[in-house]
Amino acid sequence: MDKILSYIDSNIGSFTEQLKDFLRIPSISTNPDNRGDVRKCAQYVEERMKEVGLENVMIFDTPLHPIVFGEWLHAGGDKPTILIYGHYDVQPVDPIDLWTDPPFEPVIKDGKIFARGAVDDKGQVFLQLKSIEAHMKNNGALPVNVKFIVEGEEEIGSVNLEKFIIDHKDLLKCDYVVVSDTSMFGKGIPSICYGLRGLAYMQINVTGPNRDLHSGSYGGGVDNPINALAHIISKLKDDKGKILIDGFYDDVIDMTSEERDEYSKLPFDEIKYKEGLDIDEVFGEEGYSTLERVSARPTLDCNGIWGGFSGEGAKTVLPSKAGAKVSMRLVPNQHPEKIEKLFEKYVMKIAPKSVKVEVKSLHGGMGALTPLDSPAMKAAVSAMEMAYGARPLFTREGGSIPVVNVFQTILNAPTILLGFGLPDENPHSPDEHFDLENFHKGIKTCAHYLNELSKINMKNNGKN
Amino acid sequence: MDKILSYIDSNIGSFTEQLKDFLRIPSISTNPDNRGDVRKCAQYVEERMKEVGLENVMIFDTPLHPIVFGEWLHAGGDKPTILIYGHYDVQPVDPIDLWTDPPFEPVIKDGKIFARGAVDDKGQVFLQLKSIEAHMKNNGALPVNVKFIVEGEEEIGSVNLEKFIIDHKDLLKCDYVVVSDTSMFGKGIPSICYGLRGLAYMQINVTGPNRDLHSGSYGGGVDNPINALAHIISKLKDDKGKILIDGFYDDVIDMTSEERDEYSKLPFDEIKYKEGLDIDEVFGEEGYSTLERVSARPTLDCNGIWGGFSGEGAKTVLPSKAGAKVSMRLVPNQHPEKIEKLFEKYVMKIAPKSVKVEVKSLHGGMGALTPLDSPAMKAAVSAMEMAYGARPLFTREGGSIPVVNVFQTILNAPTILLGFGLPDENPHSPDEHFDLENFHKGIKTCAHYLNELSKINMKNNGKN
Numbered sequence: 001m002d003k004i005l006s007y008i009d010s011n012i013g014s015f016t017e018q019l020k021d022f023l024r025i026p027s028i029s030t031n032p033d034n035r036g037d038v039r040k041c042a043q044y045v046e047e048r049m050k051e052v053g054l055e056n057v058m059i060f061d062t063p064l065h066p067i068v069f070g071e072w073l074h075a076g077g078d079k080p081t082i083l084i085y086g087h088y089d090v091q092p093v094d095p096i097d098l099w100t101d102p103p104f105e106p107v108i109k110d111g112k113i114f115a116r117g118a119v120d121d122k123g124q125v126f127l128q129l130k131s132i133e134a135h136m137k138n139n140g141a142l143p144v145n146v147k148f149i150v151e152g153e154e155e156i157g158s159v160n161l162e163k164f165i166i167d168h169k170d171l172l173k174c175d176y177v178v179v180s181d182t183s184m185f186g187k188g189i190p191s192i193c194y195g196l197r198g199l200a201y202m203q204i205n206v207t208g209p210n211r212d213l214h215s216g217s218y219g220g221g222v223d224n225p226i227n228a229l230a231h232i233i234s235k236l237k238d239d240k241g242k243i244l245i246d247g248f249y250d251d252v253i254d255m256t257s258e259e260r261d262e263y264s265k266l267p268f269d270e271i272k273y274k275e276g277l278d279i280d281e282v283f284g285e286e287g288y289s290t291l292e293r294v295s296a297r298p299t300l301d302c303n304g305i306w307g308g309f310s311g312e313g314a315k316t317v318l319p320s321k322a323g324a325k326v327s328m329r330l331v332p333n334q335h336p337e338k339i340e341k342l343f344e345k346y347v348m349k350i351a352p353k354s355v356k357v358e359v360k361s362l363h364g365g366m367g368a369l370t371p372l373d374s375p376a377m378k379a380a381v382s383a384m385e386m387a388y389g390a391r392p393l394f395t396r397e398g399g400s401i402p403v404v405n406v407f408q409t410i411l412n413a414p415t416i417l418l419g420f421g422l423p424d425e426n427p428h429s430p431d432e433h434f435d436l437e438n439f440h441k442g443i444k445t446c447a448h449y450l451n452e453l454s455k456i457n458m459k460n461n462g463k464n
Numbered sequence: 465m466d467k468i469l470s471y472i473d474s475n476i477g478s479f480t481e482q483l484k485d486f487l488r489i490p491s492i493s494t495n496p497d498n499r500g501d502v503r504k505c506a507q508y509v510e511e512r513m514k515e516v517g518l519e520n521v522m523i524f525d526t527p528l529h530p531i532v533f534g535e536w537l538h539a540g541g542d543k544p545t546i547l548i549y550g551h552y553d554v555q556p557v558d559p560i561d562l563w564t565d566p567p568f569e570p571v572i573k574d575g576k577i578f579a580r581g582a583v584d585d586k587g588q589v590f591l592q593l594k595s596i597e598a599h600m601k602n603n604g605a606l607p608v609n610v611k612f613i614v615e616g617e618e619e620i621g622s623v624n625l626e627k628f629i630i631d632h633k634d635l636l637k638c639d640y641v642v643v644s645d646t647s648m649f650g651k652g653i654p655s656i657c658y659g660l661r662g663l664a665y666m667q668i669n670v671t672g673p674n675r676d677l678h679s680g681s682y683g684g685g686v687d688n689p690i691n692a693l694a695h696i697i698s699k700l701k702d703d704k705g706k707i708l709i710d711g712f713y714d715d716v717i718d719m720t721s722e723e724r725d726e727y728s729k730l731p732f733d734e735i736k737y738k739e740g741l742d743i744d745e746v747f748g749e750e751g752y753s754t755l756e757r758v759s760a761r762p763t764l765d766c767n768g769i770w771g772g773f774s775g776e777g778a779k780t781v782l783p784s785k786a787g788a789k790v791s792m793r794l795v796p797n798q799h800p801e802k803i804e805k806l807f808e809k810y811v812m813k814i815a816p817k818s819v820k821v822e823v824k825s826l827h828g829g830m831g832a833l834t835p836l837d838s839p840a841m842k843a844a845v846s847a848m849e850m851a852y853g854a855r856p857l858f859t860r861e862g863g864s865i866p867v868v869n870v871f872q873t874i875l876n877a878p879t880i881l882l883g884f885g886l887p888d889e890n891p892h893s894p895d896e897h898f899d900l901e902n903f904h905k906g907i908k909t910c911a912h913y914l915n916e917l918s919k920i921n922m923k924n925n926g927k928n
């Protein structure tokens with residue numbers, strides 16, 4: 001391992017430069033105008049996979065954005081086969097005017113690299129690639145069998161990935177899945193995420209009159225779709241953040257008291273948290289700590305709202321239409337399809353009869369929990385401890401990686417979430433960035449991880 | 465009058481063509497990009513005033529958009545002096561994609577002229593100009609003294625007009641003000657509007673965290689400004705449309721029983737009203753008819769709302785900011801300044817403490833009522849009856865012309881609202897249009913009106 005680690009140390013500068021090229025491609029999967037860029041980005045990943053020594057590298061087309069695949073399978077049948085997963089697509093960039101530098105012109109400041117996709121997830125895909133390169137360049141081989149899949153639709157719900165995995169079950173067959181798309185607990189506090197929340201993302205469309213009206217001539221005669229929508233949204237949660245949808249909490253498994261004890265040991269400074277966000281008060285469900293609420297409790301948030309006139313000045317319009325995007329973060333055992341139905345039923349129940357209301361489901365995914373005592377998890381703890389010099393803590397993440405559940409279900413493989421982001425790196429907002437120390441230690445962790453995993457004897461049914 | 469009326473009949477085709485030129489100028493007062501167009505439009509009005517024979521025609525600059533003035537004062541001191549008021553600015557055009565034809569390329573279909581500003585208010589300013597032309601071309605004189613003022617800021621609350629009127633009190637001194645910016649009751653049902661609602665137009669800005677956040681990582685920890693805003697809006701009115709702001713109804717003078725009797729005689733088909741708007745139910749304050757609610761009762765409507773992601777697809781953002789425009793239609797005796805204060809106080813009272821809320825007043829104006837028995841009103845009834853062959857009904861209008869109150873207060877002159885629009889001509893929405901029969905009869909009504917007004921002997925203190 002020494003040769004490998006010093007290779008990483010001496011090349012970290014050029015690795016960072018190479019990452020910039022990856023970040024320059026505006027691979028926004030939700031925007032039809034960027035479709036060509038997304039494909040260009042897939043080709044970029046294809047080239048890098050070939051470069052680091054993966055074999056059978058190919059691009060699979062889907063109805064929308066392509067999936068890139070590569071593998072190296074010469075470690076032997078007694079060694080584990082891992083499937084590394086990541087995504088090369090990124091979130092949209094609006095509000096664009098709040099970016100300090102252009103989102104697709106990466107810059108390095110204060111030991112951080114700023115660009116859309118820096119931490120979510122290009123930087124983390126790249127460090128996995130470089131850990132493979134470090135092994136291949138120095139040993140001409142990898143210590144375990146590796147399959148690597150990088151998709152282009154994660155930010156729009158991985159719409160074509162599930163079918164791809166079902167259709168290519170043999171190609172993707174593996175013992176463990178490794179995903180680097182999560183955060184550590186904080187700077188200098190390595191941690192491993194053992195749980196993810198699920199998601200049900202909905203849209204509510206409200207139609208009042210069949211055209212925009214003069215609010216003077218019609219105000220008082222016709223219901224207003226914005227007022228009606230506000231009325232609906234205000235009844236989704238109570239004043240304390242408790243979700244009021246009938247049956248919403250039915251399948252929630254509460255945290256165990258051991259889990260809550262562990263959670264209470266995590267360092268968390270609520271005053272700094274509030275200062276960092278410039279808020280006077282935290283907000284959410286009573287009876288749970290802030291850390292519990294953002295990761296182990298289900299939530300509901302409006303992600304967008306629109307209707308009528310939003311320009312400068314005053315337009316006296318009574319609009320025809322209004323709409324909102326509303327998403328719910330689910331905990332493991334809450335099924336998105338069921339929650340979508342409960343949401344729609346409840347919204348239709350509370351909707352005023354004086355407007356027309358339509359509810360659509362935009363996408364969803366199950367939450368996931370990975371057993372803390374699995375050998376692949378133990379190997380991850382060792383690898384991280386070697387790279388960071390500190391034993392990692394265990395956390396749960398509030399975000400969703402629906403694909404983790406798909407891997408669990410279809411490939412019957414547990415997922416290890418080896419994340420190197422930090423909580424304040426703005427993955428979905430302006431000035432997204434990635435800490436370069438974690439980029440460096442991330443490559444080392446992944447290099448160690450391949451080595452630690454090779455100690456698991458698969459002949460022995462995965463028990464080392 | 466015969467000569468004058470046949471002049472109008474034989475020139476109505478070319479009047480309509482000339483109106484198109486006026487409508488082609490995109491004089492959107494609220495949009496800074498159109499500032500040059502607004503000035504061009506003022507110059508267009510200036511030229512037309514000179515053309516029809518007005519004197520001392522000039523453009524007065526204001527801090528924003530210019531005011532055009534002209535006069536003809538040779539009718540003699542025993543004749544009334546009227547001040548005709550209109551506006552040459554127009555509403556914005558969005559949503560632009562809902563227009564059948566481009567908003568500034570006027571087209572004639574089914575006896576209607578379609579363009580932004582057709583009825584509100586360019587078509588109505590133009591018919592006043594043409595009634596003056598008809599008198600001047602045929603008699604070389606007008607039967608009464610006329611002053612004509614056309615402003616460019618009506619759609620943004622006539623922000624500089626009040627100061628202009630105060631500064632030019634002598635120039636504008638008059639016995640009556642005539643405004644053509646309202647609607648008749650319906651096609652073939654001439655009516656005169658004797659009352660207008662006032663307006664208080666507000667904006668609510670809500671700030672949650674200091675930046676857009678990932679809704680997975682922060683959802684459950686931080687209040688969401690969209691949810692908070694919906695919560696605020698939902699508490700402004702109850703489910704029946706009654707406004708909940710403390711003290712809001714304190715100054716409302718209820719309709720007299722005579723007024724309500726008159727109102728009940730107005731032809732109104734609620735089934736057709738609902739069909740025309742494609743709504744299943746009307747909506748509003750209990751205990752009042754729809755006609756009463758849209759004209760003689762105060763109301764509250766959201767005119768716009770925004771926040772977070774409103775594009776295609778799903779962005780899992782917990783936004784930093786959200787906002788809404790909310791306007792209240794007031795009845796005479798409700799003071800906008802007082803209502804603005806009550807609104808702000810109430811919003812601050814109900815606002816969740818977990819977000820920052822700012823309330824701004826964008827503009828406001830008093831409502832107005834004109835006595836039915838004033839000689840200028842009686843002359844208007846006669847003029848309209850002559851042009852339309854039917855005695856006009858009396859109505860109140862739900863919209864606001866704040867300047868009417870300014871004329872009442874500063875010039876001490878009652879306003880006659882001689883409107884030729886129809887209720888379904890979309891003054892603030894796509895496909896705005898103006899009925900050409902009313903354009904034609906409107907010119908005739910105004911020509912008659914000048915004549916009828918000349919029967920009032922001002923030496924006799926305005927009693928004829």
